[in-house]
Amino acid sequence: MTSNPSGPGPDPAAPGAGTQAPPPPLRALAAPVRGRLALAVGLQAVAALAGVVPFIAVSRIADRLTGGSPADGDALWPLVTAACAAGLLALACGTAAGALAHVADNDLQLALRRRLARHIGRLPLGRLTDRGTGEVKQAVRDDVSALHTLFAHTLLDLVALLTAPVLALGYLLTVDWRLALVAVLPLAAGVLLFRRAMSGAAAQMAEFGAALGRISSAAVEFAAGIAVFKSFGRGRKAHERFVGATEGFADFFSGWVRATLVSSTAAVLVVAPAVVLLLLTVVGAVLVTHDHMTGAELVPFLLLGPAVAAPMGAVGPRVQQIRAGQAAAVRVTALLDTPTVPESTTPTLPEGHHVSMRGVSFSYDGRTDVLRGVDLDLTPGTVTALVGPSGSGKSTLASLLPRFHDVTKGSVTLGGADLRDIPATELYRRVGFVLQDVRLLRASVTDNIRLGRPDATHEEVERCARAARIHDRVMALPDGYATELGGAVTLSGGEAQRLSIARALLADAPVLVLDEATAYADPHSEALIQDGLSALAAGRTLLVIAHRLSTIRSADRIVVLEDGHVTEQGRHDELLAAQGRYARLWEAQRSARPDPADAVPGTAGHAADDIREGSTR
Known part of the structure; x- marks a missing residue:
């Protein structure tokens, strides 16, 4: 490390000095709708908190009804009103949060796909060919869909899972701190067991993906090479690598499951509502029989106790969804960061065709x-x-x-x-x-030929098709030039080639x-x-x-x-x-x-x- 003669402060030579690190890919992609997502999160938090209020009101009503003096209707009705109002508020805010998150996500998907389409259209064609259509398809369809799951569903689910237990635990602490601590024990045990089950998960997930890749590669080789193997009398050899890959995956996955089965199963069981309820009932009954609390005070624990440990029961799938969303954001960002074809600041038109x-x-x-x-x-x-x-x-x-x-x-x-x-x-x-x-679009024959000149007339399209010797084949299709290609109707390699020649004829490039x-x-x-x-x-x-x-x-x-x-x-x-x-x-x-x-x-x-x-x- 070099010394800084000017005294304390950042080293100008240090990486990133004087510049602000770029935001994480997920946050950067969500920037256009961040405000609406934040509002949706706030509404979902209100909905989750309001959803706990009816349970608190019911426990208070139980306390009033089991009190020594006759229940006063004037004292009960405010609690009933609060419970109903809170339930309606939870319903309204939850619905609004879901609608707002979906609208924001819909706008984000549209903006991302338009942005990707514009960017892909400006990539060097050679680089796009090197990447292949699989990567582009994954980014435009699969990865954007993964972001939809994260922003429209997982984000709100996490807010609800984390907000409601906090209010429930806070209220239970005011009722009886001892039983409230007992309610926290399953959550703490679930966290420790889950961490133990997930230890080394990054390496295991990497091997999991690699094993699936080996199966996919072997399956492609099996399908593509089976005819060659069979023609030389080695049909069994064609599927040996595929079988080996699947058996290898089965051995790996079985070993992973065996290593984590006890801890992962225990993590789910200790936070199960029935287990938590049983624990609170037993400990609460002991406290009630020893006059450390009343039966009415036990009611809120039976209603809200299972909710304190509830997040651990759903954390696994949510963690996977978050990881999938983060990985999708990284891939989308990497594609958007791919350098495009440089555009000259002083464009020039050619004079002639030499x-x-x-x-x-x-x-x-x-x-x-x-x-x-x-x-x-x-x-x-x-x-x-x-x-x-x-x-x-x-x-x-x-x-x-x-x-x-x-x-x-x-x-x-x-x-x-x-x-x-x-x-x-x-x-x-x-x-x-x-x-x-030859690449043909999933569009009509006419649109495929018009690709270079969208404004061409039908007569011009037909003339070029005749010159390319494809007109007769087109007329034999179910709807002639209006037939959509790529679905039920496909062309042979030679026919597709002649169609591409008609396309080039219409474009009329010198x-x-x-x-x-x-x-x-x-x-x-x-x-x-x-x-x-x-x-x-x-x-x-x-x-x-x-x-x-x-x-x-x-x-x-x-x-x-x-x-x-x-x-x-x-x-x-x-x-x-x-x-x-x-x-x-x-x-x-x-x-x-x-x-x-x-x-x-x-x-x-x-x-x-x-x-x-x-x-x-």
Whole structure:
């Protein structure tokens, strides 16, 4: 520790000095509705306190009725009135608290989901793909729902559980302090036993989650690989890991239950209303028979005594709900804190559609460069193909053009403007992409095609669908273009690909990125997709990621990537004559599988020629 020469006070060099630590995630997320939640908590506290008053009034009435002198109606009616009024107040305040908490929570959920939607829409598409839809779905749906349980239910339950026993115990102390202390004994015993049962719970919960994760992973592997195992006569092997994971979880959970069974069961039993009532009855009877208290004084203990220990009976589920809410808040906050695509303070519009990459390097983790010093030009109206071994950086390089990621070094320009300075709406009007993994919305066919141009007419949608060779399939659907996809109606991979081509045609972007759109298509679908791609490529600048070299022989330029940098570029014949990496890749593919295009002219092997011809028509 360094000394501070200026005397006592905070060390300026200390972490956080001069800055205020950010609030915990849960409190930060609840900030917009904190006032209403505080009011709901106050109303719930009043309701809980008012709910105890009728029991106090009944005990006072019992005292008056069992007194030596005849009961005076004038003395009883105020107690009856107070009991009724308190009951109505408890009902009114409890109802108001629940309604206010739910309205505040509803507004918070709406605001959070809108905020998440806006933020997710501004995330880099590459980072969103890396995260996957599971994390986004968990934050937007599951985690926000967990916050609903916490704010709308658990918070008020805790207030009621903690407030009413305090008033009950305070009143019992005024009646007989000895029996009041006896009423506290089950609560104290429950706390000690519960702490013993929960010792090491953090590590056990971590192992619990890990065990469930192993079961989930094994189940996915079992479902995905069973066909392969069975085809090699090893069907039993397919489920051994799954069975092992479930047995491991059962052993772990059984051991955890055995270790905590006695203490956790005892913690619940000692605070059970019947046990508390029995204890108070026995001790109270002894005190009454020895003239230390009257029978009337025993009544409030029988009415309110079980309520003193009641919180321990419900603390377990509430603790779990609080932990779940805190964990959900952390995940939601982490997603909201994910850096978005930087927006330029001086936006620039491109002039033309020439694409230029200069000194481009890129790293996913900030340490290892996936791309290094790439220089590349895409001239308008030309087809440029990226080829190379797996892991060479083809998809990464192509992802920079639609700005799925931003370059680590160098620049990518479109029409002379750096991509980072072009507004997103303008960029995606000029750069389109058709990927292998097609994502369709749970919406009508028309809305799926209109995604890039929501104002397009039905005639324009149909024209693009015809050009993409998907119109006939759409008309065969139950409601034609109004058919909703993603529910009872789904499209095959080739059909979905043609629909995405129709979407790209309608968007009419002058620069296109194609990631081997026919890689997983059957021959019939591939031919239809290639027809659609030919229409899509007409007059546009294409950057094609090629896995099958036979499909890009007629490209204007073939760029060979190895270990993140360009090793060769040129036309097909030039690269073959150079006898370099491309020539070796070409020979390897031809040796592994003869090119069917050489045997049957006009088949899918001439896809690139079709695209090339379409782009120059």
